[in-house]
Amino acid sequence: MKRPPMLMHVKIRGERRGFGLWLPLFLLLPLALAAFIILSPLILIAIPVFWPKGWRKRALHIFGAAFEILCSMRDLKVDVQSDHHCIYISAV
Amino acid sequence: MDENKKRILEMLAQNKISTDEAYRLLSALESEGSAAEGTPKAGTAARMKSKYLRVCVVPGHEREHGGKCERVNIRVPMTLIRAGMKFTSLLPPEARDKVNGALREKGIDFDMRNLKPEAMDQLLEALSDLEVDVASSDGETVKVFVE
Numbered sequence: 001m002k003r004p005p006m007l008m009h010v011k012i013r014g015e016r017r018g019f020g021l022w023l024p025l026f027l028l029l030p031l032a033l034a035a036f037i038i039l040s041p042l043i044l045i046a047i048p049v050f051w052p053k054g055w056r057k058r059a060l061h062i063f064g065a066a067f068e069i070l071c072s073m074r075d076l077k078v079d080v081q082s083d084h085h086c087i088y089i090s091a092v
Numbered sequence: 093m094d095e096n097k098k099r100i101l102e103m104l105a106q107n108k109i110s111t112d113e114a115y116r117l118l119s120a121l122e123s124e125g126s127a128a129e130g131t132p133k134a135g136t137a138a139r140m141k142s143k144y145l146r147v148c149v150v151p152g153h154e155r156e157h158g159g160k161c162e163r164v165n166i167r168v169p170m171t172l173i174r175a176g177m178k179f180t181s182l183l184p185p186e187a188r189d190k191v192n193g194a195l196r197e198k199g200i201d202f203d204m205r206n207l208k209p210e211a212m213d214q215l216l217e218a219l220s221d222l223e224v225d226v227a228s229s230d231g232e233t234v235k236v237f238v239e
Contacts, residue, residue: 058182065179072172075144079165 002071004029005091013086025091096121142220142238144169152231170216170238177212180204 004025011020050059078089097118104114145168151161183191188204195202224236 058184061182065175065182068175069172069179072169072175075167075169076172077165077167079163081163083161 002068003074004067004070005074005076007092009088009090009092011086011088013084015084018086020088094121142170144239145173145219146235146237146239148233148235150233150235152228152233170219173219174212174216177207177216178209180207181209 006024006026008023008025009021010023012018073091076089076091078087080087100109100114100117100121103109104111109117147164147166147168149162149164151163183204191204192202220238222236222238224234226234228234
């Protein structure tokens with residue numbers, strides 16, 4: 001089963017300063033779930049509004065595709081370095 | 093036993109070829125046989141194994157010591173490319189027209205509506221054979237490949 005990345009390492013260095021972050025995505029996912037539960041009444045209101053417009057199918061597909069993209073980000077690595085700048089993004 | 097293999101072993105017994113040569117010939121025969129047996133399946137399996145698209149830019153020694161060097165190391169999972177391509181099919185028609193227009197402005201005559209799932213699979217399969225290796229005169233190398 002596909003699962004989203006657990007950690008994301010972001011490192012950005014400029015000419016003068018820089019920072020590095022370890023983002024614990026495994027902690028963000030429960031927060032996203034909590035936000036989804038809180039927003040669910042609004043979603044329930046939105047469904048009958050957008051139902052006749054045919055947005056329901058597209059919205060469901062978009063959620064699915066967005067989750068697939070998130071899951072596929074595991075092992076992504078972007079490392080670009082120049083003399084004074086550095087961008088490093090890694091998802092594990 | 094295969095006729096060719098028998099002949100190789102006979103040649104070895106008669107000291108016409110060395111053990112090294114016999115080994116090389118036998119392995120060549122084996123690889124030829126396996127390629128002929130399962131060409132489509134073996135090819136697809138090999139392509140399925142490719143997991144990442146890599147883009148590497150390594151500066152040459154001159155640039156590295158000259159002070160201006162840029163180093164790029166990008167590893168994109170193939171699944172991400174596949175998911176991203178799937179996502180394009182969910183774009184609303186107006187957005188697709190805008191993207192098509194922007195591509196046309198850049199001289200790329202490509203209609204995103206023609207991007208069908210079967211075409212995507214073919215494209216990704218073909219991508220598995222991609223290998224770009226460019227070396228400039230100052231030693232900088234650009235490599236794009238699938239691993």
